[in-house]
Amino acid sequence: xxxxxxxxxxxxxxxxxxxxxxxxxxxxxxxxxxxxxxxxxxxxxxxxxxxxxxxxxxxxxxxxxxxxxxxxxxxxxxxxxxxxxxxxxxxxxxxxxxxxxxxxxxxxxxxxxxxxxxxxxxxxxxxxxxxxxxxxxxxxxxxxxxxxxxxxxxxxxxxxxxxxxxxxxxxxxxxxxxxxxxxxxxxxxxxxxxxxxxxxxxxxxxxxxxxxxxxxxxxxxxxxxxxxxxxxxxxxxxxxxxxxxxxxxxxxxxxxxxxxxxxxxxxxxxxxxxxxxxxxxxxxxxxxxxxxxxxxxxxxxxxxxxxxxxxxxxxxxxxxxxxxxxxxxxxxxxxxxxxxxxxxxxxxxxxxxxxxxxxxxxxxxxxxxx
Ligand SMILES: NC(=O)c1ccc[n+]([C@@H]2O[C@H](COP(=O)([O-])OP(=O)(O)OC[C@H]3O[C@@H](n4cnc5c(N)ncnc54)[C@H](O)[C@@H]3O)[C@@H](O)[C@H]2O)c1
Ligand SMILES: [Zn+2]
Ligand SMILES: [Zn+2]
Numbered sequence: 481x482x483x484x485x486x487x488x489x490x491x492x493x494x495x496x497x498x499x500x501x502x503x504x505x506x507x508x509x510x511x512x513x514x515x516x517x518x519x520x521x522x523x524x525x526x527x528x529x530x531x532x533x534x535x536x537x538x539x540x541x542x543x544x545x546x547x548x549x550x551x552x553x554x555x556x557x558x559x560x561x562x563x564x565x566x567x568x569x570x571x572x573x574x575x576x577x578x579x580x581x582x583x584x585x586x587x588x589x590x591x592x593x594x595x596x597x598x599x600x601x602x603x604x605x606x607x608x609x610x611x612x613x614x615x616x617x618x619x620x621x622x623x624x625x626x627x628x629x630x631x632x633x634x635x636x637x638x639x640x641x642x643x644x645x646x647x648x649x650x651x652x653x654x655x656x657x658x659x660x661x662x663x664x665x666x667x668x669x670x671x672x673x674x675x676x677x678x679x680x681x682x683x684x685x686x687x688x689x690x691x692x693x694x695x696x697x698x699x700x701x702x703x704x705x706x707x708x709x710x711x712x713x714x715x716x717x718x719x720x721x722x723x724x725x726x727x728x729x730x731x732x733x734x735x736x737x738x739x740x741x742x743x744x745x746x747x748x749x750x751x752x753x754x755x756x757x758x759x760x761x762x763x764x765x766x767x768x769x770x771x772x773x774x775x776x777x778x779x780x781x782x783x784x785x786x787x788x789x790x791x792x793x794x795x796x797x798x799x800x801x802x803x804x805x806x807x808x809x810x811x812x813x814x815x816x817x818x819x820x821x822x823x824x825x826x827x828x829x830x831x832x833x834x835x836x837x838x839x840x841x842x843x844x845x846x847x848x849x850x
Contacts, residue, residue, distance in 0.1 A: 485625035491529025505552035518543030519834035544623030657684020659796015669693030677744030690714030
């Protein structure tokens, strides 16, 4: 079939929205008609060419939600008409990691996905015309497109009543933040939490800490308008970030620091602050930000010996097929306010405007509607 898609043709250049070919699903694969897709920093980062593992041409996009249009042989868990959220972090339920409750990092298709291919080592995307050159898939998802073909293990089947233009946010940043608090840190009721960063991920962590029953949730950001959003997600206190942030948190906690801290900025300087703001004895710092290539985290080892711990969190430790539907159900039950994150609605043709808005830090998320 022929579809409209936003293709990264050349690093550092705007995406080119054009017609491409999408071949039908093979064994274990599913054809999804996209309804909505969020525009995320990772898309822009890859388009910039700074990411050393990036490749082109490719169809970007990874925060998709849509409806199953066809299934390939051997697909047993999804049927035509099912509503799905795309997972850049799949869940095969069979590999040694999927069988462990200690990680969500599935090993099944990592290598092929990293190369921009589907699990059988080929691409379903191609240029128009007979023998059209293949176009690679991005993050196993390629959702800046009217439709995509993905492995069944990378699709979460959600409540069909959930609006897909909200559910798409559970494909990346929101689940990452919620999961960081709920899965990775497992915030305890009554605890004191600090979240550095009030973007999609940090705001999700604020909401996750609230759902876990935290008593105090301090959100730290540089932008007052983002801190206002944090208050809406359950932050009890907000703080303008900077060199004094750690001292301010120590002051708020009788000199001890917080039970749980979260870093959601991508800055290694802030990661260090998040470690230093964690409590002696049991303070746990959860790092979600993606630092620049080659950057390292500077921590005084004594902070660890005296009981602080550091954890990293990929996709919030969320096992996508099992837990994304549960998070969507909590949204449907009114426990998570997703509307507050949607700042702009755009068309696929306006995808580059989505990047411009992100560069200007204008709003939390732009949603492409198909
Ligand atoms: N671990 C994962 O699986 C995963 C998934 C998605 C995104 N991420 C990463 O998480 C990070 C956050 O993503 P996002 O979409 O929320 O980004 P974002 O840019 O929307 O938010 C980052 C926030 O950090 C704030 N900030 C910057 N410097 C600060 C400082 N010194 N003190 C306090 N706040 C400061 C900014 O004002 C901004 O509001 C990024 O690094 C992103 O790449 C990780
Ligand atoms: Zn993302
Ligand atoms: Zn697996």
